[in-house]
Amino acid sequence: MRLQLERRAVLSLGANLGDRVATIDAAVRALDAIEGIRVLLRSSAWESPSWHPDGEGLSPDYVNIVVIVGATMEPIDLLDAVQAVEAALGRERAQRWGSRTIDIDIVAIGEMEHAEDRLVIPHPRAHERQFVLQPWLEVEPRASIPGHGPIAELADYAHGDAWKLP
Template identity: 85%
Template sequence: MRLALERRAVLSLGANLGDRLATIDAAVRALDAIDGIRVLERSSAWESPSWHPDGEGLSPDYVNVVLIVGTTLEPLDLLDAVNAVEDALGRVRAERWGSRTIDIDIVTIGGVERAEDRLVLPHPRAHERQFVLQPWLELEPEASLPGHGPIAELAEYADGDVWRLA
């Protein structure tokens, strides 16, 4: 029997409906309870304005955290697992940039680079999102995003406001 190797993955969680922090806490617990996923580190909570193609501020602000996890799951299996957690916590996929109880994005898994219909790694917009970069920078200041470079440098140039939640 071959043992699966554990890889480090970066997950970005955000919520802007309901009790945002409680929902994120529940998502972290649910992820950590899944066979093949271990939560290794969790950032502080950060807040950012909602964004919509028609303009900012149409919805409540988001609370965001980044997790570093160890996983033995293959990328699509990890995607299925995070989608199941979202569904269990009431995620509705009605519109692309709509408000949500929880959103869990896979930012990167090890150094895997892939582009498929269901999953693009690393996440195609992570390099331009302060609400991903700042919490990740808090956890791993020397980290690099495959194909884009050091997150510390990316954070200097990315657009958007983000602030640590008190």
């Protein structure tokens, strides 16, 4: 792992199995404990319906948050780190779009545009997802997604629904 200057990265966390909020809290603590990752901002918890290619509502609703982190690692090393947190919290990758104890996506790293087999930055569908845009809008209302524009404008047209948990 080659170290470099700290870059701001946007991570989207979601869970729809077990104690969803407790699992997300544990994931944030685990991320902050990793050398090279520093949690800077955290959104409120938002809820959104589960989504499957053959229809919504087939699984429990998700709880979602966005965290802004400072990261001093290369993008692929950040991916390895978040996947290690997922594994430690019981994430199983048995089915695409399946229910999960925790899901952590790298949404953006600064203005970086990056594509390889394991990682595409910015996340290729983040600009379409209310469960990413609404929590992100809460903590960084002037943010933009490289190649897509301001998240405030994207949220006006994005698919799905997300509501803040009380």
